[in-house]
Amino acid sequence: MQKLLLFIRKTGVAIVFVILEIVAIRCYAYSTPYTQARLLVWSNRVVGYVHSTFAGVSNYFTLRKENIRLTEHIATLENRIRTLEASVPEERVHVEGVLQRYEYLPAKVISSTTNRRRNFITLDKGFRDGVSADMAVMTPEGYAIGVVVDCSENFAVAKTLLNVDFRIGGVLAEDGSHGSVVWGGGDTQVIDFVELSKYAKVKEGDLVRAAGFSHYFPSEAVIGNIEKVELADNGTSYNCKVRLTADMGRLFNVVLVRNTGAGEAQSLEEKTYY
Amino acid sequence: MRARVYTMLTLVVLFVQVFVLNNLSISPLVAPMVYIILIVMMPIESSQWKVLGVGLLLGVAMDITMGTAGLNTLVTLPIAFFRRPLLYALTGLSPMSKEEGIPSVKRLGMRFHRYFVIMIVLHSLLFYFAEWLSFDNFGILLLRILCSTLCSLVLDYIIIMLFMKRLSA
Incomplete structure (x- = not known):
């Protein structure tokens, strides 16, 4: 007991320092999506290779x-x-x-999270392979998953649809009405499709695709099927629940998609709109 | 007496940092940080617990006033934790020595400057790297570190010159 007390007295300050430092790093990392993505890229430089080895074994x-x-x-x-x-x-x-308009690049998921409010996946391709920020991530079947936010030489980090900071345009496949797709942080297979006009002809089971104007995904990218339709509190739009088609907990092979016309379209929009 | 002067130094440093330097917009390359001298100038005999506690309070206070959520704390804590070994290593003091009081030229000779400059530069390096988190635009980052550190050093020297006489008394 005395030895334990002596040990704590000797190392207590170092232990407290390490704990405080970890808390500070976590606070800083989660303060903005940028710091979170940058710190993930940094840590991936170190642990990315370990992850890819494990991912290689489980892929087998x-x-x-x-x-x-x-x-x-x-x-x-x-x-x-x-x-x-x-x-x-x-x-x-x-x-x-x-x-x-789109270039495709296959990649493998080496680590992913679904249990946080801001979820990311790490891919085994980096800027050496031609990956850059803003590339869309889809399953080989064409289901939308997320968008690359940052990449290092050999790895890329993408925020997924299960990230409360991520919002893209969605479109009802049958009706053509637009809305926004955003995750509320609850069920990992259900996402919100909001701001859909109350004049839209929407019903349960309808297919929701990514809107082509979002510049990330090709317009054929599938998000999911409407599960529940509710009129919003203000009565002017629908808020729908959409069951994701991609199984976010079991992502192995993905396809990175670059919209080669996105930069040109965006600069033209900025020039014209603002 | 020393406690009163140290409290005044704290108030002046916090005022300069929060109300003047944090609102300074001369250039994006100049963002001086003077608050770290409150750690650097703590009495030599201060225990590691005390310095770490002050470091934590200072970091949290700066984070709240700058809206940086953890950045200042994560940079100030290692400076506070390693201050004692760095002080001994840079000034040649022995842990057994009975030297007490605020670090100053009178107590530590010219080695005080070595300790003072290295502590400020270390803090600046940690701060700007943690803020940037990237080696893209490395030239601009380096220029920002250089300009801000130089500016911080000049301001730090002015502040301690104003207080040194009273603090060393």
């Missing part, structure tokens, strides 16, 4: 399942291409490359 065990899923997806895409090729006149097909 899910390879079979992933392979089946990807093969099925390829088959669906091939079918879609055949159908499209059949319906598009021959002379219009060759201009496809010229008009391509």
Whole structure:
């Protein structure tokens, strides 16, 4: 007992210092999305390699399942291409490359969180692979996941739809009405679709896609299906609950998407709007 | 007597930092931090607990007034915690020595300047790196550190020159 007291007396100040410092770093890190993302990138320089090793091992065990899923997806895409090729006149097909607005880059998720108010995922691709901030993150099936906020040489950090600071435009696939998609911090598979006009023809089960004007996601990116529709308190819009199509807790392979026209469109908008 | 002068020094430093320097907008490259001299100038015999406590209070107070949520605290705490070993290492004092009182040229000779400058520079380096959190625009960061540290040092020397006579008494 005496030895314990002596040990505490000797090391107490150092222990208190470490605890206070950790608390201060946490306060600072969570004070703004920028500090949070920057500190995540810094810590990823150190722990990223450990994470990627573990992720590599766990990926190995899910390879079979992933392979089946990807093969099925390829088959669906091939079918879609055949159908499209059949319906598009021959002379219009060759201009496809010229008009391509989005670039795609596959990546693997090496760590992710879903249990915080501001959730992020870390990807195994960094600026050396051509990743940059503002690239959209989607599943290979085309479900929206999030947007890259920062990247180091070999890793990128993206905030996901499960981040209370993240808001994107959403559109009702059937009706074309716009609204905002934002997470309230509760259920990790349910997200809010708010500010939807009360004149929109919305019903449960309707598909919600990312709005093309958000500049992040291609307009075909799927967010989820309407689960519950409620009129907002002010009576002028609907607030809907949307069940996410992407399984946010089980993300392995993702696709990074760059909108090559985003910069040009944004600068034009800034010049015109403001 | 010393407590009264130290309280006055604290009030002056906090006033200058909060009401003058925090609102200074000469250039984005100049953001001087003078509050750290309250740690640097604590009496030599002050225990590590006491210095850490003052560091915590000072950091929290600066965070509240600057709206920086933890930045000042996380930078001030290591300076407070390592002040004792740094003081001994930089001034050549031995932990066994019976030297007491405010660090000054009279007590520590020219080595006081070495201790004083290194402490201020260390705090500035930690602060601006923690604030920037990135090596992008490294040139601008370096220039900001250089300008702000120089400005802080000049102001710190002016403040301690005003108080040194009374504090060393």
